[in-house]
Amino acid sequence: MSTRIGVVVFPGSNRDIDAVNALEVVGAEPVVLWHEAATLDGVDAIILPGGFAYGDYLRAGVIARFSPVMRAVAAFAAGGGLVLGICNGFQVLTEAHLLPGALLRNRGLRFVSRQVRLVPERLDTPFTRAIGERRPLRMPVAHGEGCFYADAATLDELERDGQVLFRYAHEDGTTAEETGDPANPNGSLRAIAGVMNAAGNVAGLMPHPETAVEAILGSDDGLGIIRSFVDSAAARATEGQPMAVGGR
Amino acid sequence: MTMDFRFAVNVSPKPGILDPQGRAVEGSLDHLGIEGVSAVRVGRRIELTVTAADEATARATVERLASELLSNPLIEAYAIEAAGATSSTVGAPA
Numbered sequence: 001m002s003t004r005i006g007v008v009v010f011p012g013s014n015r016d017i018d019a020v021n022a023l024e025v026v027g028a029e030p031v032v033l034w035h036e037a038a039t040l041d042g043v044d045a046i047i048l049p050g051g052f053a054y055g056d057y058l059r060a061g062v063i064a065r066f067s068p069v070m071r072a073v074a075a076f077a078a079g080g081g082l083v084l085g086i087c088n089g090f091q092v093l094t095e096a097h098l099l100p101g102a103l104l105r106n107r108g109l110r111f112v113s114r115q116v117r118l119v120p121e122r123l124d125t126p127f128t129r130a131i132g133e134r135r136p137l138r139m140p141v142a143h144g145e146g147c148f149y150a151d152a153a154t155l156d157e158l159e160r161d162g163q164v165l166f167r168y169a170h171e172d173g174t175t176a177e178e179t180g181d182p183a184n185p186n187g188s189l190r191a192i193a194g195v196m197n198a199a200g201n202v203a204g205l206m207p208h209p210e211t212a213v214e215a216i217l218g219s220d221d222g223l224g225i226i227r228s229f230v231d232s233a234a235a236r237a238t239e240g241q242p243m244a245v246g247g248r
Numbered sequence: 249m250t251m252d253f254r255f256a257v258n259v260s261p262k263p264g265i266l267d268p269q270g271r272a273v274e275g276s277l278d279h280l281g282i283e284g285v286s287a288v289r290v291g292r293r294i295e296l297t298v299t300a301a302d303e304a305t306a307r308a309t310v311e312r313l314a315s316e317l318l319s320n321p322l323i324e325a326y327a328i329e330a331a332g333a334t335s336s337t338v339g340a341p342a
Contacts, residue, residue: 059320066317095320102323105268149266149323187266 006043015050045233048089061091090204101150107187126232131224139212166194260291
C-alpha cells in the first residue's frame with residue numbers, strides 16, 4: 001500500500017497541484033484535504049502547499065490558521081505526525097505557532113520569483129534524510145513575504161538545537177549573506193530558508209521543492225526533500241507509531 | 249440591553265523589527281525634498297464595532313482579537329482606542 005499524504009487546500013492555495021504531482025512522482029498517494037475538513041482522512045503525513053490562503057489578508061497565513069482543517073493539523077502534529085509547509089504553508093505554520101519565527105515582507109520589498117540555491121544543514125531529519133549529501137539544491141522561490149525573522153536569542157536557540165534545516169547559499173555551497181546578497185532572495189536572518197520544530201516532526205521552507213522534481217522542468221533537486229518526507233511517513237506508518245488524528 | 253462600542257486597533261512593527269515598508273517610505277523623502285524626517289514605521293489600523301453589555305466586556309473581546317488575530321505578538325505591538333458607545337438600536341456609526 002502506498003503512503004497516503006494529505007495536501008491541504010485553502011481558498012487561494014495555488015501550488016497544491018504541484019504538491020500532488022510531486023507526491024505522485026515519488027510514488028506516494030496524494031489525498032486532497034479541503035480547508036473545511038475537520039478530520040484528516042487517516043493520512044500518514046500532511047503538506048501545506050504554497051499560494052495565498054484566504055488572500056493573505058491581514059498577514060500571510062493568519063486567517064488559514066483558524067480554519068477547521070488547521071485544528072486537525074495541530075492535533076496531528078501534537079501527536080507526532082509529520083507536517084511540511086511549503087512557502088505559504090510555512091507562513092501558515094509560523095502563524096499557527098507550530099514553527100518558530102515569522103516571515104516578514106521581503107527586505108527588497110519586491111515579490112521574488114526565480115531560482116535560488118539552498119543547502120541542507122542536516123541530513124538526518126525526516127525532511128532531509130534522502131538528500132544524500134550536503135550540496136546546494138537548486139529550486140524556485142515565489143513570494144513577497146519570505147524574510148525569516150526571530151529574535152537573536154531564538155535564532156541562537158534554533159542553531160544550537162539543530163532546528164535550522166536549510167540556508168540560502170551560493171553556487172559553491174557557501175552560505176548567503178543577510179543583506180546585499182542576491183543569493184539570499186528576501187533578506188532572511190542568518191540566511192535561513194527552512195526550519196523545523198523542537199520535536200523534529202514539523203518543518204517549513206520558503207523555496208519550492210515540489211516544483212523541482214523533474215529534470216525536464218529545469219531541476220529535480222527538490223526530489224530529495226519530497227522523498228525524505230514520504231519515506232519518513234511510510235516508516236512511521238509501518239512502525240505503527242501512535243499519531244493523533246483530529247479531536248485530540 | 250446591549251450597546252455598540254466602537255474601537256480602533258493600531259498594529260505596528262515592534263521596535264527593532266525590520267520594517268521594509270517604513271524604510272521605503274523614508275527612502276522616498278529625498279525625492280520630495282523633505283528633510284528632518286526619520287524613524288518611519290508602517291503599521292495598520294483596524295476599526296470595529298463590538299456589541300456587548302458594557303464597555304469592559306467589549307474591550308476584553310477586542311483585547312483577545314488584537315492579540316490572537318490582528319497582531320502577531322512576535323513582531324507586532326498593538327494599541328486599542330475606544331471611540332465610545334452608541335445604543336444598538338441606533339446602529340454602528342458609519
